[in-house]
Amino acid sequence: MDSPVPPRSRPVTPLMGPVAGKKFLPEHTRRHNRALVLQTLYRGAQLSRADIARATGLTRVTVSDLIGELIDDTLVRELGRREDARPGKPATVLDINAAAFTIIGIDLSQPALFRGALLDLNGEILRRAETRSPDARGVVAVDAVLDLIAELAERSPSPLLGIGIGSPGIINERGVVLQATNLGWTNEDLADTVSRRFGVVAVVMNDADAAAIAERAWGDAAADVIVVRVGRGLGAGVIVNGQLVRGSRFAAGEIGHVVVGTDGGALCTCGKTGCLETWLSVPAIRGQLNRAGSDEVTNAVREAAGVRLGIALAPVVGMLNVSEIVLSGPPDVLTDRMLTVTEQTIAARTMAVDGAQVPVRLSDLGDDGVLRGVAAQVLTSQLGIS
Amino acid sequence: MDSPVPPRSRPVTPLMGPVAGKKFLPEHTRRHNRALVLQTLYRGAQLSRADIARATGLTRVTVSDLIGELIDDTLVRELGRREDARPGKPATVLDINAAAFTIIGIDLSQPALFRGALLDLNGEILRRAETRSPDARGVVAVDAVLDLIAELAERSPSPLLGIGIGSPGIINERGVVLQATNLGWTNEDLADTVSRRFGVVAVVMNDADAAAIAERAWGDAAADVIVVRVGRGLGAGVIVNGQLVRGSRFAAGEIGHVVVGTDGGALCTCGKTGCLETWLSVPAIRGQLNRAGSDEVTNAVREAAGVRLGIALAPVVGMLNVSEIVLSGPPDVLTDRMLTVTEQTIAARTMAVDGAQVPVRLSDLGDDGVLRGVAAQVLTSQLGIS
DNA sequence: AGGTTTCGTTAGTTGACCTAACAAAACTTG
DNA sequence: CAAGTTTTGTTAGGTCAACTAACGAAACCT
Numbered sequence: 001m002d003s004p005v006p007p008r009s010r011p012v013t014p015l016m017g018p019v020a021g022k023k024f025l026p027e028h029t030r031r032h033n034r035a036l037v038l039q040t041l042y043r044g045a046q047l048s049r050a051d052i053a054r055a056t057g058l059t060r061v062t063v064s065d066l067i068g069e070l071i072d073d074t075l076v077r078e079l080g081r082r083e084d085a086r087p088g089k090p091a092t093v094l095d096i097n098a099a100a101f102t103i104i105g106i107d108l109s110q111p112a113l114f115r116g117a118l119l120d121l122n123g124e125i126l127r128r129a130e131t132r133s134p135d136a137r138g139v140v141a142v143d144a145v146l147d148l149i150a151e152l153a154e155r156s157p158s159p160l161l162g163i164g165i166g167s168p169g170i171i172n173e174r175g176v177v178l179q180a181t182n183l184g185w186t187n188e189d190l191a192d193t194v195s196r197r198f199g200v201v202a203v204v205m206n207d208a209d210a211a212a213i214a215e216r217a218w219g220d221a222a223a224d225v226i227v228v229r230v231g232r233g234l235g236a237g238v239i240v241n242g243q244l245v246r247g248s249r250f251a252a253g254e255i256g257h258v259v260v261g262t263d264g265g266a267l268c269t270c271g272k273t274g275c276l277e278t279w280l281s282v283p284a285i286r287g288q289l290n291r292a293g294s295d296e297v298t299n300a301v302r303e304a305a306g307v308r309l310g311i312a313l314a315p316v317v318g319m320l321n322v323s324e325i326v327l328s329g330p331p332d333v334l335t336d337r338m339l340t341v342t343e344q345t346i347a348a349r350t351m352a353v354d355g356a357q358v359p360v361r362l363s364d365l366g367d368d369g370v371l372r373g374v375a376a377q378v379l380t381s382q383l384g385i386s
Numbered sequence: 387m388d389s390p391v392p393p394r395s396r397p398v399t400p401l402m403g404p405v406a407g408k409k410f411l412p413e414h415t416r417r418h419n420r421a422l423v424l425q426t427l428y429r430g431a432q433l434s435r436a437d438i439a440r441a442t443g444l445t446r447v448t449v450s451d452l453i454g455e456l457i458d459d460t461l462v463r464e465l466g467r468r469e470d471a472r473p474g475k476p477a478t479v480l481d482i483n484a485a486a487f488t489i490i491g492i493d494l495s496q497p498a499l500f501r502g503a504l505l506d507l508n509g510e511i512l513r514r515a516e517t518r519s520p521d522a523r524g525v526v527a528v529d530a531v532l533d534l535i536a537e538l539a540e541r542s543p544s545p546l547l548g549i550g551i552g553s554p555g556i557i558n559e560r561g562v563v564l565q566a567t568n569l570g571w572t573n574e575d576l577a578d579t580v581s582r583r584f585g586v587v588a589v590v591m592n593d594a595d596a597a598a599i600a601e602r603a604w605g606d607a608a609a610d611v612i613v614v615r616v617g618r619g620l621g622a623g624v625i626v627n628g629q630l631v632r633g634s635r636f637a638a639g640e641i642g643h644v645v646v647g648t649d650g651g652a653l654c655t656c657g658k659t660g661c662l663e664t665w666l667s668v669p670a671i672r673g674q675l676n677r678a679g680s681d682e683v684t685n686a687v688r689e690a691a692g693v694r695l696g697i698a699l700a701p702v703v704g705m706l707n708v709s710e711i712v713l714s715g716p717p718d719v720l721t722d723r724m725l726t727v728t729e730q731t732i733a734a735r736t737m738a739v740d741g742a743q744v745p746v747r748l749s750d751l752g753d754d755g756v757l758r759g760v761a762a763q764v765l766t767s768q769l770g771i772s
Numbered sequence: 773a774g775g776t777t778t779c780g781t782t783a784g785t786t787g788a789c790c791t792a793a794c795a796a797a798a799c800t801t802g
Numbered sequence: 803c804a805a806g807t808t809t810t811g812t813t814a815g816g817t818c819a820a821c822t823a824a825c826g827a828a829a830c831c832t
Contacts, residue, residue, distance in 0.1 A: 023422060023443045023444050025787090025820060026412060026820055027788085029410045030787080033788085033789090036409060048811090049811065050809075059791080061790075061812075085799075086799070086809075087797095087800070087808040087809065088809025089796055089808085089810040089811075092810080238705055241629065241631065245627065247706060247708070249709075249740055250707070251707040251739040253707075254739070258700055263648050314645065315646075315698045315700075315701045318640055319639060321633025321635055322633070322634060350643070351640060351643035353640070354635055411789060411818095412789060412790090413789095413819085415818090416819060419819085434780090435780065436778075436779055445821065446781085447820085471830075474776085474778025474779065475780075
C-alpha cells in the first residue's frame with residue numbers, strides 16, 4: 001500500500017546543538033545559534049531582529065543573517081512594523097510561522113485505543129483521529145499505527161516536520177521498542193519503520209516520558225520534576241536538570257512493580273506482593289471502588305493509594321530533591337484528597353529543604369499530555385526548540 | 387597573614403564546552419576541540435597527533451595546531467618517537483604533562499579531622515596534610531581550611547591549577563555552603579574566600595557528590611550510579627546520564643532522614659521515627675555493635691541495616707534504573723554480608739530489567755574518594771577533562 | 773635503489789562571527 | 803520646521819577556526 005506523503009519543499013537543516021565528547025565544527029556553531037534564535041522567537045512574543053540580538057547576545061548582523069535563513073525555510077515570517085511611539089526606525093516584528101509544518105503525534109498508552117493528532121509548530125492540535133484496537137498486537141498493531149499516521153498525514157495542510165509516538169514499554173534512545181507487553185512488541189524498530197514509510201523523522205518514546213516532557217514544554221513544570229501516570233499500570237517520567245532520565249537500560253520510571261512498605265499487600269501479576277500497582281492503578285482502584293459501598297470506604301481506598309504513592313516517592317524525593325510531583329490520570333482515581341494525602345505522606349517521610357514541602361499536583365494538560373509531549377520531542381530533535 | 391601563592395607562568399585558557407541556551411562563538415569551538423584533544427590524550431595512552439586526529443575526527447592539521455597550544459601551556463609534552471616496526475615516518479608520542487600543575491583537594495567530611503592533599507593532573511596524591519579540629523566551627527573552621535590549603539600550596543612543586551573542597555552540607559553550584567550544621571556554616575561563600583585568597587579557581591561541593599564524581603572519574607562506575615557514603619550521617623551522590631544531580635535546592639542525595647518502612651523504628655535526632663540514619667550510620671551501627679554480645683547479634687545489626695538501605699533504595703533504583711550502587715564507609719560497618727543483603731533486598735523489591743539485578747559494591751577508592759573527586763571536578767572545570 | 777606508507781607541516785579556502793559604518797525612518801527640539 | 807537624536811536593519815571588511823591539498827621527512831617493502 002502506498003502512503004501519501006505531503007510534499008516537503010526543502011529539507012530543513014537540523015538545528016540541534018553540539019554533542020559532548022564529539023568534535024565541533026564551525027557549522028555546528030551555526031546550527032546552535034540558529035536554534036538559539038528560533039528558541040528565543042518561540043518563547044518570546046512580538047520580537048524584532050534587534051530584540052533577538054539583545055536577548056541572545058549575538059550581533060544584529062548575525063541575527064539578520066540567521067533570520068534570513070529561517071525565513072527561507074518558511075519557519076519564520078515577518079508580521080509587519082511595530083506600531084509604537086518611539087524614536088528610531090520602526091522595528092519589523094517577527095514570528096514563528098506555526099503553520100509552516102505539522103507534527104503528527106500518536107498516543108498508544110490506552111488499552112484498546114490508539115489516539116493520534118495533527119499539531120502545528122505551537123503544539124496546537126489541528127485535527128484528531130483514533131483507532132479502536134481491542135486486540136491489536138505485534139504486526140497488526142504496527143499496521144494500525146501506520147494507518148492512523150497515514151490518515152492524519154493525508155489531511156495535513158503543510159509539510160510534515162516529523163512524527164512522534166508515545167508507547168508504553170521500554171524503548172531505547174533510537175526509538176526501538178525493546179519490550180511492550182500489552183502491544184506484543186519485542187525489539188520492534190518502530191522509529192525506523194515509520195521514518196522509512198513517511199520519509200520524515202520519527203521519534204518513539206515511552207508514554208510517561210512523553211508526558212513529562214509535555215509538562216516541561218507546555219505545562220509550567222520546573223527543571224526537576226517527576227510525572228506519574230496512572231493508567232492500566234503505573235509509570236513515571238523523570239526530568240532532572242531539565243533533561244529526561246532514560247536510565248541505564250532505558251527503564252527509568254518503571255515504578256509500578258516496586259514493593260511499598262514492610263507490611264505485605266496484595267498479590268501482583270508479577271508474582272511479588274505489595275507492588276505499588278496493586279494499590280494504585282486504574283483497574284486496581286476501580287475494582288475496589290465497585291466493591292465498596294459507602295463513600296467512606298471509597299475515600300479510604302483512594303487515601304490508601306495516596307499513602308502508598310507517598311511512601312514510594314519519599315526516597316526518590318529525598319534522593320533527587322525534585323521541586324514538584326505531577327500526577328496524570330482519570331479524575332475519579334486522582335481526587336484532590338488523594339493528592340493531599342500523597343503530599344502529606346511525602347512531607348512526613350522526608351526532611352524539608354528550606355522548610356518547603358514538595359507540592360503534588362494534577363497535570364493541567366488533561367488527556368493530551370502524551371500527544372503534546374511527543375510533538376515537543378519532535379520540535380526539539382528537528383528544530384532545537386526546547 | 388600573607389599566603390604563599392605558587393607562581394603561575396601563564397593563565398591556562400578554560401577548556402570547557404558550550405553551555406546550552408547561550409550563544410556560541412568560533413572561539414568556543416576552539417575551546418571545545420581543545421578540551422576534546424586533551425580528554426582523548428588523558429584517557430588514551432601513547433598517542434600521536436595522528437592517533438588523536440583519527441580518534442576525534444578532527445584533521446591532523448587542526449590537531450597539530452591544538453597540540454601546539456597545549457604544549458605552549460605546558461599541559462602536554464612530547465615523549466619522543468614511537469619505536470615500532472612499521473612503514474612510514476615514526477610517530478611522535480605525546481602525553482599529558484601530569485606535573486605541569488597541581489591540584490589541592492580538601493576533605494571536610496570527617497568529624498574532627500580536616501584532610502588535605504596535593505594531587506597531580508593524573509589524580510595521583512603527591513603529598514598529604516591534615517588538621518585535627520575537634521571544635522572548629524564557623525570562622526575558625528574557615529581559617530583552619532585556609533591554613534591547611536596554605537600549607538599544601540607552599541610545598542607545591544608546580545603552579546596550582548585549582549582548589550577543590552568537599553564538605554558535608556548543602557552547597558550551591560557556585561560553591562556557597564548554604565548550610566552545614568556540623569561546621570556551623572550558613573551561606574558561607576567558601577569558594578569565593580578561597581579563590582580570592584589563593585588566586586585560583588576554587589570548587590566547593592558536597593562530599594558525597596565528590597565521592598560520586600571520583601567513582602566516575604577514577605573508579606569504573608557507569609553513567610548512572612548512586613554512591614552512598616556512610617559516615618557520621620548518611621549521604622549519597624547521584625549521577626544520571628553521566629552528570630551529577632544537584633537537585634532543585636541543591637539537596638539531592640540527602641537521604642539520611644528519609645523514613646524507611648512502615649513499621650516504626652528508633653527515634654531520630656530530627657524528630658521523626660525510623661529515619662534511614664537510625665539504622666545505618668557509623669555511630670548507630672557501632673553503638674549497637676558495642677552493646678551486642680555474640681557474633682550472631684552483630685551480624686543481625688548489620689543485616690538489618692542492609693535491609694533498610696535496600697528498602698530505601700528500591701524505589702530510587704526503579705525510578706532511575708541506575709546500573710549500580712556503590713557504598714563507601716568503614717569496613718567494620720560495610721561488610722560483604724551487609725552489601726549482599728542490600729543487593730538482595732533491592733532485587734526482591736524491584737522488577738528486574740533484562741533479568742539483571744543491580745549490583746551493590748564497595749568503593750575501591752578507599753578513604754580518598756572525596757579528595758580525588760574534588761580534584762576531578764577541578765580538572766573538569768579548568769581543563770574540560772571528565 | 774625506487775616505491776609505499778605514515779607523520780607532521782605549510783599554504784590557501786570556506787564558513788561564521790565580529791566591528792565599523794551607513795541609509796532609512798521614526799521621534800525630539802530649538 | 804529643519805536639524806539633531808535614536809533605533810533598525812544592511813553592507814563592507816576583518817578575524818578566527820575549521821577545512822582541503824600538497825609536500826618533505828623518515829621509516830619499511832620489494
